[in-house]
Amino acid sequence: MTPDLFEKGAERLELHKAKLSTDVTSGDRGASYGRIHTSGELDTTHGRILYLEDVNVSFDGFKAINHLSLDIAPGELRCIIGPNGAGKTTMMDIITGKTKPDSGQVFFGSTIDLLRHNEPEIAQLGIGRKFQKPTVFEHLSVFENLELALKTHKGVAASMFFKLDGVQSDRLREVLETIHLTQDMRRQAGNLSHGQKQWLEIGMLLMQDPKLLLLDEPVAGMTDFETERTAELFLSLKGKHSLMVVEHDMSFINTISDIVTVLCDGSVLAQGTLAQVQADERVIEVYLGR
């Protein structure tokens, strides 16, 4: 790691600590600072919201993830790049409980061992995932999709008697603004453009107020205008949520990135600013092909 990355990391940690010292109220997550933690409670006081160490996964003898170690700070927007087959999606599968690694550690904060949880539990813990293809309910309106996202998160039993309360209505309107769909809230989701559907799906994740959002190729198939809007959206989410964004679109990465991690053959090949990793001989080699 280069010295300025250390500086950035230290800055992030300081910012996080400053936030904790202002946010501390009884029972709040920030109130956990300095206390002994019980497992199950998100503890980011060590400056990491996600932590992978020496993770390995093989599929029929093929090592898709190979001694992968990586961590992300609270509020960080981390970009992940790498050639096809590098293991980016598989890494997200591991974090979200879809794939169990053969060995290694995966922690959410410093106390929640994600390998002890299944997919629905991990979603409930506050990790939201956006797959490449939008999966909105086409026959429902934008508003109804967002409302449903909240219901689903509350569980089936609660959803039978579900009615938005004031706080939830405010949240829904706030999310509509964030994803630029306030004007379109009564439209049927099936009639939205591809980019708008992607935003709606991100909005559905936001309704569940995730602490960490994983986004796999979010701007694939978007127009230039939609891509720019998405960059603005992600920058506005940074700080409020932690984000891990996998993308091949380098101009998009250039707009949104602080630290970029390059994955190759299932492990971290390089890490730094986009300019730094793009100047790295090993990165140039894997992108140009061996």
Ligand SMILES: Nc1ncnc2c1ncn2[C@@H]1O[C@H](COP(=O)(O)OP(=O)(O)OP(=O)(O)O)[C@@H](O)[C@H]1O
């Ligand atoms: N369930 C699986 N069974 C067998 N092989 C798999 C499975 N999932 C992934 N792989 C293999 O693991 C490797 C990593 O795949 P992965 O989808 O994680 O790459 P990626 O970095 O997301 O690539 P892309 O940029 O093309 O999306 C690939 O060689 C892929 O074929």
Ligand SMILES: [Mg+2]
């Ligand atoms: Mg992939």
